Amino acid sequence: MVRPIHNIVIVGGGTAGWLTAGVIAARHQGRMKTGFTVTLVESPSIGIIGVGEGTWPTMRATLEKIGVSETDFFRECDSAFKQGAKFARWTTGAADDAYYHPLMLPQGFTQLNLAPHWLGGGGGDRTFCDAVCPQGALCDDGLAPKMITTPEYQAVANYAYHLDAGKFAPFLQKHCTQKLGVRHVLADVESVIQAENGDIASIRTKQAGEIPGDLFVDCSGFSALLLGKTLGVGFKDCSDVLFCDTALAVQVPYERASDPIASHTISTAQSAGWIWDIGLPTRRGTGYVYSSRHSSEDAAHEELARYVGPRIKELSVRKIPIRSGHRELFWKNNCVAVGLAAGFLEPLEASAIVLVELSAKLISEQMPANREVMDIVAARFNEVTGYRWGRIIDFLKLHYVLTKRTDSRFWIDNVDPASVPDRLKNLLHLWKYRSPWFFDEFDRLEEVFPAASYQYVLYGMGFRTEVEPEDNEGTQSMAARLISENATLTRQLRAKLPKNRDLLQKIFDHGLQPI
Numbered sequence: 162m163v164r165p166i167h168n169i170v171i172v173g174g175g176t177a178g179w180l181t182a183g184v185i186a187a188r189h190q191g192r193m194k195t196g197f198t199v200t201l202v203e204s205p206s207i208g209i210i211g212v213g214e215g216t217w218p219t220m221r222a223t224l225e226k227i228g229v230s231e232t233d234f235f236r237e238c239d240s241a242f243k244q245g246a247k248f249a250r251w252t253t254g255a256a257d258d259a260y261y262h263p264l265m266l267p268q269g270f271t272q273l274n275l276a277p278h279w280l281g282g283g284g285g286d287r288t289f290c291d292a293v294c295p296q297g298a299l300c301d302d303g304l305a306p307k308m309i310t311t312p313e314y315q316a317v318a319n320y321a322y323h324l325d326a327g328k329f330a331p332f333l334q335k336h337c338t339q340k341l342g343v344r345h346v347l348a349d350v351e352s353v354i355q356a357e358n359g360d361i362a363s364i365r366t367k368q369a370g371e372i373p374g375d376l377f378v379d380c381s382g383f384s385a386l387l388l389g390k391t392l393g394v395g396f397k398d399c400s401d402v403l404f405c406d407t408a409l410a411v412q413v414p415y416e417r418a419s420d421p422i423a424s425h426t427i428s429t430a431q432s433a434g435w436i437w438d439i440g441l442p443t444r445r446g447t448g449y450v451y452s453s454r455h456s457s458e459d460a461a462h463e464e465l466a467r468y469v470g471p472r473i474k475e476l477s478v479r480k481i482p483i484r485s486g487h488r489e490l491f492w493k494n495n496c497v498a499v500g501l502a503a504g505f506l507e508p509l510e511a512s513a514i515v516l517v518e519l520s521a522k523l524i525s526e527q528m529p530a531n532r533e534v535m536d537i538v539a540a541r542f543n544e545v546t547g548y549r550w551g552r553i554i555d556f557l558k559l560h561y562v563l564t565k566r567t568d569s570r571f572w573i574d575n576v577d578p579a580s581v582p583d584r585l586k587n588l589l590h591l592w593k594y595r596s597p598w599f600f601d602e603f604d605r606l607e608e609v610f611p612a613a614s615y616q617y618v619l620y621g622m623g624f625r626t627e628v629e630p631e632d633n634e635g636t637q638s639m640a641a642r643l644i645s646e647n648a649t650l651t652r653q654l655r656a657k658l659p660k661n662r663d664l665l666q667k668i669f670d671h672g673l674q675p676i
Contacts (some may be wrong), residue, residue: 164532167197170374172350172364172387174203176326177500177517178380179333180619181225184521186341187227187366189528193342199335200344202364207349214439214446215243215426215511216321218264221314223518229336231313238333239325239441241665244296244306244318246426246510252622254430254566260288260621262510263296264319266613268647269639276596276616278640280628289620292644294652300425302655305664312674318654321511323426323439323446337654346372350381353391360495360532361387375532376525379498383505388488388498395506398486402558402580404455404571405434405507408481409465410448411473426511430564431464432456435570437508438468442665450483450507454573483507491546492539495532497524504550509560512553515609520546549609555585556610556618562589563622594620596626634658 169185171178178201186199224234234240245263252258267275275293278284284292291297299306306318337343348366356362363373367404379387388394400406427438434451449465456464458480466473489506491497499520506512523542528534562581566572578586588597597612597619619626633640659667 164375166375166529166531166535167192169197169199169376169378170364170372171199171201171378171380173380173382173500173502174201174334175330175380175382175500176333176514177502178203178378178407179330179337180514180517181378181380181521181528182343183227183333183337183341184223184518185525185528186337186343186535187385187542188525190341194508198344199342200346200372200374201251202346202348202350202366202369203576204349204667205347205368208459212589214323214441215437215508215514216324217511217518218319218321219515219518220322221316221320223522225314226342227336230675232668232675234322234324234332235673236561236664238328239443241323241422241441242306242661243321243323243426243439244300244424245481246302246428246558248430248618248621250430251435251560252563252565256567260617261290261297261300262295262617262621263290263300264321265294265296266611267293267616268650269643270613271641273636273639274596275640275643275670276598276620276626278633278637278644279620280596280626281630281633283633283637283640285642290617291646291651295647295654297649297656299658300423301660303421303424304655304658305424305661306658307664308657308659309664309667309671310674317658320424323441325441325446342388348372350386353387358494359392361391375495376529377496379496379502380500382501383484385488385498385502387496388491388493388502392493392496394493394498395489396484396485396486397489398529399506399554400485401584402484402554403561404452404575404580405450407453407458407461407487408448408450408483408484408507409458409461409478410446411465411469411476411478412471413445413447413469413476415444419662421660422662422665429468431468432569433461433464435509436465436468440661442662442669448481450509450573455569487550487571491520491534491540494515494539495535497542498540499524503546506550506553506557509557510553510610512557516546516549516553519549519609537555551582551584552609555582555588556614558582558585559615559618560622563619563624565623566656587614592624592626594627625654 207637249259276325306320348369352365354363363371422440429436434458436449438445475554529538561575597615
């Protein structure tokens with residue numbers, strides 16, 4: 162007998178649980194009247210971890226698809242614009258050592274690879290980012306990526322968000338339960354009941370009794386209650402590649418309400434890791450991610466205190482352990498893990514929330530019609546998700562392996578070839594003679610990091626690719642035109658875009674235009 166998949170049970174709230182609930186419920190709204198249900202079971206006694214205050218531009222499409230007002234999102238989640246990341250002191254450690262990984266593609270990216278032309282001197286004395294893209298200059302000027310007249314979710318310059326994770330989950334909960342028909346059950350899971358074939362048949366809860374389901378989504382956080390503890394799926398540790406395993410986080414208030422808000426994440430390298438600095442309208446989210454094998458907690462606290470200043474004595478510093486890695490499988494039987502239950506990596510490129518979005522999207526779009534075809538969907542999900550985790554690990558390691566710093570054991574150990582994944586080693590070897598481009602395995606429909614991201618990091622950190630001048634001859638005039646167009650666009654945007662804080666205040670006061 163064919164068993165249709167009608168009842169989706171998500172175990173765990175937080176950003177992962179509520180985003181997944183919203184994406185699935187929005188995609189399957191039409192089926193609700195025929196008995197399709199989405200139930201989220203959340204413990205009333207376990208708080209959310211609140212990891213992840215940076216997003217990718219994908220979040221705009223996700224929020225729009227589930228029917229959220231962008232104005233409400235800004236007002237209720239203490240949200241701000243994010244136009245990429247600035248990496249300071251990663252290459253040499255000097256005070257003027259910095260580069261941008263923006264969210265805009267290089268000018269004419271689908272027409273021509275500008276990297277060989279910039280390497281050949283076509284960009285003059287400008288950095289690679291400034292030669293091909295206006296966004297670094299916009300960030301330097303503290304500008305917003307759009308104007309008050311730009312409709313919701315549309316952009317002048319591509320953008321993502323910084324947000325307060327503690328406010329984001331309740332915001333999504335309200336939207337999912339009031340607008341999308343998600344059933345919210347506040348209850349502690351006491352046990353998991355399995356069927357003879359190993360599937361999860363139901364969960365038994367303390368306050369709400371037994372809750373059966375056809376597909377279970379494990380959003381239970383680091384405990385991985387369903388996929389890890391119940392179904393026995395192991396954890397693949399990657400601390401041999403990414404050394405950071407501890408974070409000290411602190412929320413820093415602005416000195417004055419009118420202080421500028423950076424429209425990018427600032428990541429500043431330290432002796433045993435790096436400090437993040439994220440600007441929200443009411444405060445900065447700051448923290449030191451470090452390797453406990455290379456620094457004591459006291460030494461890490463001292464470095465964080467030097468960055469934050471004397472006010473740190475008045476602030477609460479929270480210690481967060483990090484276990485870098487992911488599950489060996491993400492979907493087994495009728496259970497799929499999303500969020501921290503699937504794994505976690507240091508927040509260097511804000512990959513936590515985007516992996517939730519991508520997983521929720523894949524589950525909702527590939528929702529098995531019945532149990533008989535679920536294993537086919539599960540195999541596809543495991544292949545795609547495993548690929549994404551691997552590419553993110555490679556990309557995070559790229560930031561470390563290009564360093565020229567030798568001032569601490571942390572940086573010396575990071576360039577040890579034994580700690581570099583083979584795929585990344587091969588690509589770095591290839592890129593000595595050819596700059597990254599579309600066919601360097603960046604050919605998935607939804608590639609996590611395109612070739613442009615690799616270009617920004619490589620050339621921002623001083624990597625050199627050998628260029629034959631003759632190889633550029635045929636496209637030299639086109640490259641000159643594109644670089645000139647970027648200079649013109651940069652001047653125009655710098656002249657017309659408002660300051661980041663000014664636009665956020667206008668959104669709070671007046672709202673953006675609905676689409």
